[in-house]
Amino acid sequence: MQAQLIALDWGTTSLRAYLLGPAGHVQNMRSLACGIMQLPTTARHIAGQPCIDGFELAFDAACGDWLDANPSIPVIACGMVGSAQGWREAPYRTTPSSLKALSTALQTVRSVRGVDVHIVPGVIQHSTLPNVMRGEETQVLGVMHSQPNLNDCLIGLPGSHSKWVQVQDGCLVHFDTFMTGELYAAACEHTILGRTQQQSGQFDGAAFERGVQVALSPDGQLGPLSTLFSARTLGLTGQLTPTQQPDYVSGLLIGHEVSALSRVVRQRRGDKPLPAIILIGNAQLCQRYQRALRACGFADVSLAEQATEQGLWHLAKAAGLLHHTQTEG
Amino acid sequence: MQAQLIALDWGTTSLRAYLLGPAGHVQNMRSLACGIMQLPTTARHIAGQPCIDGFELAFDAACGDWLDANPSIPVIACGMVGSAQGWREAPYRTTPSSLKALSTALQTVRSVRGVDVHIVPGVIQHSTLPNVMRGEETQVLGVMHSQPNLNDCLIGLPGSHSKWVQVQDGCLVHFDTFMTGELYAAACEHTILGRTQQQSGQFDGAAFERGVQVALSPDGQLGPLSTLFSARTLGLTGQLTPTQQPDYVSGLLIGHEVSALSRVVRQRRGDKPLPAIILIGNAQLCQRYQRALRACGFADVSLAEQATEQGLWHLAKAAGLLHHTQTEG
Incomplete structure (x- = not known):
């Protein structure tokens, strides 16, 4: 061809x-x-x-x-x-x-x-x-033209600067940005948290999940500026190994992102149920977001290809x- | 002597x-x-x-x-x-x-x-x-022994890792940590935000105040992972000069810290009015916190010396x- x-x-x-x-x-x-x-x-x-x-x-x-x-x-x-x-x-x-x-x-x-x-x-x-x-x-x-009806969707683009986009009647009408990816890197590489971390090369789903759950818990109400310190103290008290800490921090930050997002989305929508989510981006990162979104109550989360x-x-x-x-x- | x-x-x-x-x-x-x-x-x-x-x-x-x-x-x-x-x-x-x-x-x-x-x-x-x-x-x-009755105070120690301490009957009973200072440095030095910033050596009170107000506003509900990006976009659209951006970011992060803190303190205290605050630490940093705390509804904020x-x-x-x-x- x-x-x-x-x-x-x-x-x-x-x-x-x-x-x-x-x-x-x-x-x-x-x-x-x-x-x-x-x-x-x-x-x-x-x-x-x-x-x-x-x-x-x-x-x-x-x-x-x-x-x-x-x-x-x-x-x-x-x-x-x-x-x-x-x-x-x-x-x-x-x-x-x-x-x-x-x-x-x-x-x-x-x-x-x-x-x-x-x-x-x-x-x-x-x-x-x-x-x-x-x-x-x-x-x-790309997603708008490969999927028929996006009026009640939220399109998420995880990354250094995650975007969350609302479309309506074929138009991109509103979006929010989270610097989660870049702040994750800065926190791990340029704060005290990095000193006790060790990269393992393998995704630790349990550590990630624990971080998400902390973000969504009453303790998470103090926000990421506070909960981040727990990566250090859970390490100090032997509750998180050095190799678990990076994925725990990732879960914490992604958890705070989707939890803040869901709070604001719920407010904007009033009584309407939560929208379906379509994720675009790196497959492994999208899977992390998918886990966190489901923990946050978003039941319908799918991944778009070749957007x-x-x-x-x-x-x-x-x-x-x-x-x-x-x-x- | x-x-x-x-x-x-x-x-x-x-x-x-x-x-x-x-x-x-x-x-x-x-x-x-x-x-x-x-x-x-x-x-x-x-x-x-x-x-x-x-x-x-x-x-x-x-x-x-x-x-x-x-x-x-x-x-x-x-x-x-x-x-x-x-x-x-x-x-x-x-x-x-x-x-x-x-x-x-x-x-x-x-x-x-x-x-x-x-x-x-x-x-x-x-x-x-x-x-x-x-x-x-x-x-x-040091503060407990220089001030008579601290049972209804919250003691704040701003810094790289800010602490917020409750004392009761002569005991330190509870405290929370925020990594605000260290994350501020990491965000300014190791993310895209630093690229458009310029240090002026002079504190810009209006830029700081604007950051605090954003954190406390409905826009602030998306949390610091999101609002931080506005330091870039307000710069891109000519609404913040390069020298205003560092103090704006400082106001944003300190605003998010005291706003999360006040939310949790209000929950813990039920109907009781907000406690008096005693700040310990670097005078200039304490003044920033004093401004943010007052904007957040804490009416009685004082600074302790020689703690x-x-x-x-x-x-x-x-x-x-x-x-x-x-x-x-």
Whole structure:
């Protein structure tokens, strides 16, 4: 089958490149450690010319051969590549955001190969405490187009900065951010908690569960600034081994995240039962969230696949980038 | 006046030495960067002998001349010097803890000078989530003996690991810990928040207050894992300058700490009004907590002075270390 689109998920630390065929089917995928904060620096010839631009070098490393083989294939990219520090800034679009609104706001940068790279804008929510995303909007669009009715769903995107997104009538209408992943790393690597921890390489489900239960218990009411200290004191009193502590802390923080979220969701919804949850992201991390969400009373939690590729495919289609192709999905 | 006690407040990063006269009056004070994690390493002669032991070297640097001038003066020390990594471990005493119980559990190490250093034990609370302190118990005792009736007070000790202590009938009965100070440092130095921050050297009261108000607002219900991200987005949208961001984050975290605390205190007390608060610690940090506590509804907040010196004095007295002196306070 002929390739129809090159889709790039270009974040801070990594660059994933997808070669998509008809209906957005993934024909090939590559992952490079070429995020916008760690671009290549070794000069190379691209399209016959010496090149030292990090974005060009990363782009060429990720899909130069695909472009050679498919010279007129369109290219679309989402993520931090569209930030002020990216290849070309694609200014935030405000909520509510639809596929149509985002697809008409793509920013284009012409590479030295003469290929246009179409960059998806991020989304900003101008609430009292503003909220921003870059990349997640594309994943949410991917889920919206692979699942029929999302009006009563909450879409969760666990990660360094977890996002929780509400969609309504085909629009991304509201979202919240939690810095749980990044604060977990900072707490384990740069506070006293790290001193007694030991990484085991194996997930300790019981330690994780214990952390979740503490977050949801009356003791958890003091919040994560307080309960975190228990990782130390349960260690001091021999109740948590050094290898159990990292997963306990992970359970604590994820437990506090989903517990605060569920409290606010319950308030927003009044008498309505809790919504179904669709998770997007790293499978192992999503499984942790799934456990914590169920402990918190969310009965219907599922995992979405290929959200990024699907989102980029549908954005490219809506933007009219796929008009040369024969078959579309 | 003759000196009657050498009192050491010996923590992880610093060592404070006090020369106390009658009634615990401070005659001299020194602060050295010789905490138990950064002891001196340069060998020196002490009492005519070559010495390389870091504890001995720090002890001699802090008060060798005082000991030369007062050969039979007693010495007492509190803080991490009594931990497993300290000079001599003084095992935790369990709550409830009184002056008497702690004063009869001092551990003694004989220095190369032949001087006994009496080390105050820390306190452990064997609750579901255990809690520990080392040094703060001495400060609490200092306040208990300088203020007549503390039965309806909450004693706060802001710091890297803030403690909130309840005393009853002369006993330290319950305490909670918040890692606010250490998590503040980790968030500012080791997460994305630090990238847009700039230190100004001047306290920005309005930015701090804004952070406190966010923590106490409905937006604050999502908890610190979520509200922290607003330091970034308020910066992105031009609502917080780089120099305002550190004090905003400080207000946010301290606001979340006192708001969680007040929620739990209100629950514990039922209909009773909020207790008076006595703060012990660094004056500038205590002023931040004072502002946040008042915003949270605590009307009576005062600052205690010389809690450590007073606590060490009363412990030494209760332990019978001052029996050679003429006048006691």
